[in-house]
Amino acid sequence: MVNYLIIDQRKLKMSRLVRWLCRSKKQHYLTNQLLAFSTDNKKPSNTRATPPPIRVSLTESAGRGVFATRRIGAGDLIHTAKPIIAHPSLSSINTVCYYCLRNKLNSTDQNVAFCGPECEQNAKVFYDVEKEAEWVAFHDYCRSNGFKYPLLVKRLACTILSGAAHPEILDILQPASLPHHILLEMEEGFNLLRQGFTKADAGSEKMAFLTKKWYNNVLARIRINAFRIELAPGRYEDLLSSAAACVDAEAAVGNAVYMLPSFYNHDCDPNAHIIWLENADARVKALRDIEPDEELRICYIDASLDHNARQTLLLEGFGFNCNCPRCSSGD
Numbered sequence: 001m002v003n004y005l006i007i008d009q010r011k012l013k014m015s016r017l018v019r020w021l022c023r024s025k026k027q028h029y030l031t032n033q034l035l036a037f038s039t040d041n042k043k044p045s046n047t048r049a050t051p052p053p054i055r056v057s058l059t060e061s062a063g064r065g066v067f068a069t070r071r072i073g074a075g076d077l078i079h080t081a082k083p084i085i086a087h088p089s090l091s092s093i094n095t096v097c098y099y100c101l102r103n104k105l106n107s108t109d110q111n112v113a114f115c116g117p118e119c120e121q122n123a124k125v126f127y128d129v130e131k132e133a134e135w136v137a138f139h140d141y142c143r144s145n146g147f148k149y150p151l152l153v154k155r156l157a158c159t160i161l162s163g164a165a166h167p168e169i170l171d172i173l174q175p176a177s178l179p180h181h182i183l184l185e186m187e188e189g190f191n192l193l194r195q196g197f198t199k200a201d202a203g204s205e206k207m208a209f210l211t212k213k214w215y216n217n218v219l220a221r222i223r224i225n226a227f228r229i230e231l232a233p234g235r236y237e238d239l240l241s242s243a244a245a246c247v248d249a250e251a252a253v254g255n256a257v258y259m260l261p262s263f264y265n266h267d268c269d270p271n272a273h274i275i276w277l278e279n280a281d282a283r284v285k286a287l288r289d290i291e292p293d294e295e296l297r298i299c300y301i302d303a304s305l306d307h308n309a310r311q312t313l314l315l316e317g318f319g320f321n322c323n324c325p326r327c328s329s330g331d
């Protein structure tokens with residue numbers, strides 16, 4: 001089975017495990033757990049996949065980070081990762097698979113739909129719960145405010161209600177807090193989400209995890225750890241539609257949260273990047289030659305912005321003052 005939403009008791013143990021690991025610095029073990037969690041395990045059980053050439057360890061000034069365990073060549077694929085949760089942007093909801101975000105340009109279906117039976121089957125972990133409730137008001141709230149992350153929280157909540165995920169599943173990721181004005185804006189989303197499940201008779205016992213505190217914590221983590229997915233245009237038609245989307249509105253097909261990719265720190269002159277080809281599966285690639293023990297860093301923002309714009313975006317969006325060599329040099 002593909003590890004798209006491998007959410008079970010193991011994940012609950014993960015968050016306790018990480019607290020222990022951070023104390024004991026048994027980071028090789030952490031890396032192995034994250035790799036097992038993050039990568040595609042489609043391979044037959046009798047063939048052992050080669051582990052990616054990376055480890056997760058503490059950095060000097062940016063928390064945990066990802067380091068090369070051997071030399072990696074420019075252009076090499078370092079590893080792939082499947083999302084823990086992914087959600088199409090509302091503008092793409094009828095044109096991409098509701099599970100893997102693959103473009104379904106040829107489909108005539110105007111409703112949410114899946115690109116095939118495998119995605120439909122995999123989506124059961126959230127869709128069986130989601131389709132029982134009415135989400136017009138929640139989607140209107142997201143659409144009118146331009147919010148994308150509450151959609152990921154809704155999908156996660158559905159997965160938890162179905163019993164396929166534990167409420168603590170994202171606790172391993174870097175925590176964050178939301179500024180007061182954002183907390184106020186999020187309140188309506190929380191109320192609409194609860195209302196949706198309450199009206200659908202989801203059951204108060206099952207919904208006990210869905211507190212304002214849980215909602216805000218998850219949203220804050222998602223805000224600094226989620227990736228905006230833009231698929232690489234493969235065909236001429238895709239190229240045209242993505243060019244139109246760039247001009248029109250939201251170019252991203254959706255957003256997703258991953259496990260291992262969330263441990264990559266930022267650099268304004270990165271040595272690695274993440275790309276998406278046909279769906280939400282992430283591919284981490286080297287941008288240049290990387291030496292053993294060098295930290296692998298990606299760029300969270302548009303690197304072509306000037307120094308002040310980059311610093312402001314990183315502080316407001318991700319909560320840190322960037323101390324990468326490029327920023328330190330004043331560039």
Ligand SMILES: C[S@@+](CC[C@H](N)C(=O)[O-])C[C@H]1O[C@@H](n2cnc3c(N)ncnc32)[C@H](O)[C@@H]1O
Pocket residue numbers: 061062063064065173174224225262263264265266267318319320321322323324
């Ligand atoms: C997606 S997480 C990266 C992994 C994180 N270091 C951890 O321990 O989970 C993003 C957070 O890492 C830290 N970070 C990433 N890049 C940084 C940088 N260039 N300078 C300082 N802190 C950074 C910030 O705390 C940021 O909010």
